[in-house]
Amino acid sequence: MEHVKRREAEVVTQLDQCAAAAEAMELCKSREAEVEAKLEQCKSMEAAAAKAMELCQGKEADLSALSERASNKDMEMQALADEVKSIRAVMEARVAECEGKEVALLEQLKQAKSAEEAAERREEALAEAVAQAEAKEAAATAEATTTEATSEASETAGGSAPSEEMARRNEELTARCTDAERREQESTARCEAAERQAAESVARCEAAE
Numbered sequence: 001m002e003h004v005k006r007r008e009a010e011v012v013t014q015l016d017q018c019a020a021a022a023e024a025m026e027l028c029k030s031r032e033a034e035v036e037a038k039l040e041q042c043k044s045m046e047a048a049a050a051k052a053m054e055l056c057q058g059k060e061a062d063l064s065a066l067s068e069r070a071s072n073k074d075m076e077m078q079a080l081a082d083e084v085k086s087i088r089a090v091m092e093a094r095v096a097e098c099e100g101k102e103v104a105l106l107e108q109l110k111q112a113k114s115a116e117e118a119a120e121r122r123e124e125a126l127a128e129a130v131a132q133a134e135a136k137e138a139a140a141t142a143e144a145t146t147t148e149a150t151s152e153a154s155e156t157a158g159g160s161a162p163s164e165e166m167a168r169r170n171e172e173l174t175a176r177c178t179d180a181e182r183r184e185q186e187s188t189a190r191c192e193a194a195e196r197q198a199a200e201s202v203a204r205c206e207a208a209e
Helices: 002-055 057-146 148-156 161-208
Strands: none
Touching: 002 057, 057 161
């Protein structure tokens, strides 16, 4: 459960990063508004220049220089607007990437929890199987103790069937216990593999950032 909690904390960190990216987008929008305001200011300057041209036809050279300056400012504002759009596109792409990572991490977290729950169910089933095997072994031991005299008499008479039956039962119990241990080891290995995959995914996300 500790590694699941760590994954949840990492997911919360990713969400915080996404929130920071969204805040950066809001700043971008604010800059875009400032650019638009400057564009309006530039338009006002152009209108003032046009009015000055009408009033001062004799100063065509000065008005031409002023128009050139206004044109340069317009180009600068346009370049700034393009830069803002580019930054906004990058931020939107990063937000989308963070959302994708968040979905992937949540899915991996869900798979890890499912694997852990399945492992716990298997462990319970294995414990129950071991308990049943121990109970059967105890019953077989009691039966062997109860029928010991009869078994000895049979062996004296040349019969070895009860001993063979006991040996067969012991072999079956041993095989069941061995199989239960093997399934428990396989379940543990699968859980460890799921944990490694989740850790590798988190590492890839951190490297991408």
